[in-house]
Amino acid sequence: MSKIVVVDDDLFILQLLSEYLRKETYDVTSFSSGHNLVEHVRANTPDCLILDIMMPGINGLSLLTELRSFTEMPIIMISARGEENDRIQGLELGCSDFLSKPFNPRELVGRVKAMLRLAKSGGSGGIAATEEVSVHENSESIYKFGNVEIQPEFRKITVGNISLSLTSREFELLMFLAMHIERPFEREHLIQQVWKYDFFGDVRVVDDLVKRIRKKLGELDSMLQIDTVWGFGYKAIVRKV
Incomplete structure (x- = not known):
């Protein structure tokens, strides 16, 4: 039986989502705050987490950052505000999917099922497999693209002599495209490569x-x-001088 954790400070929503998930025979644990959540995840290794962004005390984004330091389980974030910045920030920090309130609980259940199915199958998700370049780094590995140098081991990119400041997601996307120079990729494939899951948003x-x-x-x-x-x-391309 798959173990699902639901975290929301709105007790009505918390109970509603928990009941819908239990009807699907999931083992559901609910939290009305982020208190003790990280400890619970470490101790019980749930299969999927539904996490609200706006909560008193520690918010969902802070919890997401801490969780992603040790687990790659599917995490679906939900938010009442539905703002673009919430969605972007959550995805950059590593959430697997994002839903804006109000939403149909059946939609959430469907996304949970899909996430669990993908996790069990290794995340292939039906996107056509393509041959990838295998890169083996060592301490001296430097990849050059015109005036750009990439050192994967140190997650460092410089343009000329200037270090390029990138978020984790920005680095992963640019690195992946650069390692397949001139090769086009669909957005869905890039999402799979950068987020390591299929994405339903x-x-x-x-x-x-x-x-x-x-x-x-x-x-x-x-x-x-x-x-x-x-x-x-x-x-990715290299512009000619």
Whole structure:
């Protein structure tokens, strides 16, 4: 029996979601705050977590950051505000999916089922498998793309002699595209590579990431760039001098 944890300070929603999940024969544990949540996850290794963002005391985003330091279990975040920044920040910090309140509890149950199914199958999720380049780093590995150098082991990217400041998600996306230079990828495939799960939310989160990376690369006159492949997705290229 799969173990599900639900965290929400709204007791009505907490009870409603717990009841819907129990009807599917899941073993459900509920918390009305983030207190003791991390300890519970460490001790009980649940299969999926539903986590509200806005809670008194420690909020959902802070809890997500701590949880992602030791677990890759599927985490679905929910928020009453439904703001774009909440969605983007949650996805950047490592949540697997995001739902804005109000939502149909049956939709949440469907997403939980899909997440569990993908986790058991290794996260392949039906996206066509493609041959990947295997990169084995050592302390001296440096990949050069024009005036850009990438040191994967140290998660460091420099443009000229200037270090490029990137979030974890921005680094993962740019690194993946750079390791497959000139090769186009669909947004869904990039989501799978960067978040390590299939994602059931809005694929425009990739557009958000690309926009920010492009701005940072442009400010430093980077020769490594991300091109749009219209009607398909994105690819990395090296601009000629």
